[in-house]
Amino acid sequence: MLAPDRNNDSREGAAGKTAIEEVHAEIRKGILTGLLEPESRLRVEALRKEYGVGSSTVREALSRLLIENLVTTEGQRGFHVAPVSLADFRQIAELRMLLEAQAVTDSIRDGDDDWEARVVGAHHRLAKIETEMPGKERSSVDEWERRNRDFHDALVSACGNRWLLNFRDILYNHSVRYLRISVTERTIPRDVRSEHQAIFNAVIDRDVELAEKLTRDHIWRTVPEIEARLAPIAAAE
Amino acid sequence: MLAPDRNNDSREGAAGKTAIEEVHAEIRKGILTGLLEPESRLRVEALRKEYGVGSSTVREALSRLLIENLVTTEGQRGFHVAPVSLADFRQIAELRMLLEAQAVTDSIRDGDDDWEARVVGAHHRLAKIETEMPGKERSSVDEWERRNRDFHDALVSACGNRWLLNFRDILYNHSVRYLRISVTERTIPRDVRSEHQAIFNAVIDRDVELAEKLTRDHIWRTVPEIEARLAPIAAAE
DNA sequence: CATCAGTAAAAAAACGATATTTAATTTGAC
DNA sequence: GTCAAATTAAATATCGTTTTTTTACTGATG
Numbered sequence: 001m002l003a004p005d006r007n008n009d010s011r012e013g014a015a016g017k018t019a020i021e022e023v024h025a026e027i028r029k030g031i032l033t034g035l036l037e038p039e040s041r042l043r044v045e046a047l048r049k050e051y052g053v054g055s056s057t058v059r060e061a062l063s064r065l066l067i068e069n070l071v072t073t074e075g076q077r078g079f080h081v082a083p084v085s086l087a088d089f090r091q092i093a094e095l096r097m098l099l100e101a102q103a104v105t106d107s108i109r110d111g112d113d114d115w116e117a118r119v120v121g122a123h124h125r126l127a128k129i130e131t132e133m134p135g136k137e138r139s140s141v142d143e144w145e146r147r148n149r150d151f152h153d154a155l156v157s158a159c160g161n162r163w164l165l166n167f168r169d170i171l172y173n174h175s176v177r178y179l180r181i182s183v184t185e186r187t188i189p190r191d192v193r194s195e196h197q198a199i200f201n202a203v204i205d206r207d208v209e210l211a212e213k214l215t216r217d218h219i220w221r222t223v224p225e226i227e228a229r230l231a232p233i234a235a236a237e
Numbered sequence: 238m239l240a241p242d243r244n245n246d247s248r249e250g251a252a253g254k255t256a257i258e259e260v261h262a263e264i265r266k267g268i269l270t271g272l273l274e275p276e277s278r279l280r281v282e283a284l285r286k287e288y289g290v291g292s293s294t295v296r297e298a299l300s301r302l303l304i305e306n307l308v309t310t311e312g313q314r315g316f317h318v319a320p321v322s323l324a325d326f327r328q329i330a331e332l333r334m335l336l337e338a339q340a341v342t343d344s345i346r347d348g349d350d351d352w353e354a355r356v357v358g359a360h361h362r363l364a365k366i367e368t369e370m371p372g373k374e375r376s377s378v379d380e381w382e383r384r385n386r387d388f389h390d391a392l393v394s395a396c397g398n399r400w401l402l403n404f405r406d407i408l409y410n411h412s413v414r415y416l417r418i419s420v421t422e423r424t425i426p427r428d429v430r431s432e433h434q435a436i437f438n439a440v441i442d443r444d445v446e447l448a449e450k451l452t453r454d455h456i457w458r459t460v461p462e463i464e465a466r467l468a469p470i471a472a473a474e
Numbered sequence: 475c476a477t478c479a480g481t482a483a484a485a486a487a488a489c490g491a492t493a494t495t496t497a498a499t500t501t502g503a504c
Numbered sequence: 505g506t507c508a509a510a511t512t513a514a515a516t517a518t519c520g521t522t523t524t525t526t527t528a529c530t531g532a533t534g
Contacts, residue, residue: 018312018313018516018517018518019517019518020517020518041485043484043485043486044485044486044487045484045485045486048519048520053518053519054517054518054519054520055486055487055519055520055521056293056296056297056487056488056489056517056518056519056520057517057518057519059293059297059486059487060293060296060297060300060517060518063297063300063301063303064300064303066300066301066304067303067304075255075525076255076485076486076487076524076525076526077485077486077525077526077527078485078486078487078526079486088399091397091398091399091400091401092400094398094401095398095400095401095404098335098336098339098401099335102335160328161328161331161332162325162328163328163329163332163408164328164331164332164335167332167404171400255486255487255488256487256488257487257488278515280514280515280516281515281516281517282514282515282516285489285490290488290489291487291488291489291490292489292490292491292516292517293487293488293489293490293517293518293519294487294488294489296516296517297487297488312495312496313494313495313496313515313516313517314495314496314497314515314516315496315515315516315517316516
């Protein structure tokens with residue numbers, strides 16, 4: 001069945017979700033997972049039929065993806081999935097370094113006991129899956145990705161600047177997209193476990209300088225990874 | 238006449254602009270100038286009639302204002318003009334300091350002769366209006382705002398990071414909005430002329446440290462200004 | 475053989491009517 | 505008189521058609 005009945009609101013949690021939000025979430029997932037290829041056209045009519053909604057619902061869902069820069073639109077020639085490039089990823093990584101370092105610094109300065117507890121908890125969950133990692137199965141990588149995000153979110157969760165957190169979040173999502181697109185065999189990358197441990201220690205010690213440096217390094221190490229895998233893909237066209 | 242005929246494309250420059258873009262630009266201007274009050278409702282039906290377009294055109298225009306955070310929307314209860322608050326402005330200013338300082342640093346590092354020329358030119362135009370300022374007239378304040386923006390844009394125009402420039406731009410617009418909303422008698426504020434001169438000198442000298450510091454100070458000085466004027470407004474409700 | 479105009483097909487943008495949801499108001503019971 | 509349920513009104517969200525624009529195709533012309 002191509003058009004899953006979205007009126008079937010027998011599910012528990014999805015109360016009151018608007019059609020636009022549903023379509024938005026669905027397309028968003030497609031882009032972030034790489035299912036929808038960069039620069040590919042997003043035809044309204046096709047999507048309309050696929051999701052069983054009206055055309056302006058689709059258009060509005062696509063418009064909202066402009067917020068996160070996940071789609072582009074220009075003049076009278078429709079919507080496209082956001083392109084990818086090495087230069088773009090480097091810019092994302094550089095800005096992430098700046099924002100994440102600032103957010104961690106703020107959190108260390110302002111974080112209370114609750115924040116510390118969140119960090120400890122999130123790190124525990126992440127460390128667990130990173131040590132006893134079976135590695136291969138899809139589901140466990142998904143779970144690792146979730147816990148990794150939760151850990152990094154926890155680290156900055158005492159930063160009170162909504163704008164900073166918002167921009168940081170957008171960049172994080174793009175970063176994950178690049179990893180998903182370019183890295184074909186999804187596993188837990190490099191020796192990320194000890195990096196997380198080091199960041200955790202520095203943060204709990206309230207060592208701003210060190211935490212900042214480690215955070216920057218952590219992000220910057222993703223660049224050669226993407227370079228190695230994205231460059232061949234781009235060249236092979 | 239309430240509904241200006243947008244099909245009247247007898248004007249020169251406005252070629253190929255889509256209806257959504259026109260409505261978007263119009264409402265955007267309303268928000269940035271403070272004509273549309275913060276948190277006020279943006280009723281689709283009313284806007285539809287005002288601009289003489291269909292309802293989904295209005296909705297899409299409003300959706301695109303979500304990109305810059307100039308409007309908010311939640312569930313099934315429509316669109317609102319973005320709210321303002323002192324806390325919000327402080328966050329904007331803090332993040333602007335971070336981003337602008339970085340962008341200036343990058344520009345000083347990478348800027349070529351063309352960049353320098355742009356900076357010199359933009360500064361000249363700004364300095365001119367700031368010295369011989371007649372001050373009062375609306376039109377000259379508008380012109381000063383334009384030149385001020387151009388100068389600051391020129392300063393960062395050698396920064397190659399599109400994401401950084403994009404976020405910076407969004408924050409700059411919000412900043413201008415706060416000034417317009419809270420400052421009733423629009424004049425060229427405080428002794429901004431010498432600040433610009435100092436920044437200009439530091440940048441042309443390629444003194445990164447100093448330029449960064451001056452840029453941060455320049456931005457931070459807007460905070461007490463807004464505090465002084467926005468606090469009474471908020472209290473008077 | 476390339477270029478260009480003209481035509482046909484496809485897609486995007488725009489519209490306005492309909493269905494749903496939320497907010498406001500009235501009514502009725504305690 | 506107060507609160508709650510029911511009714512009405514207003515506004516949002518959704519839909520599918522119509523109009524406009526772009527793109528692809530075809531054939532004539534230099």
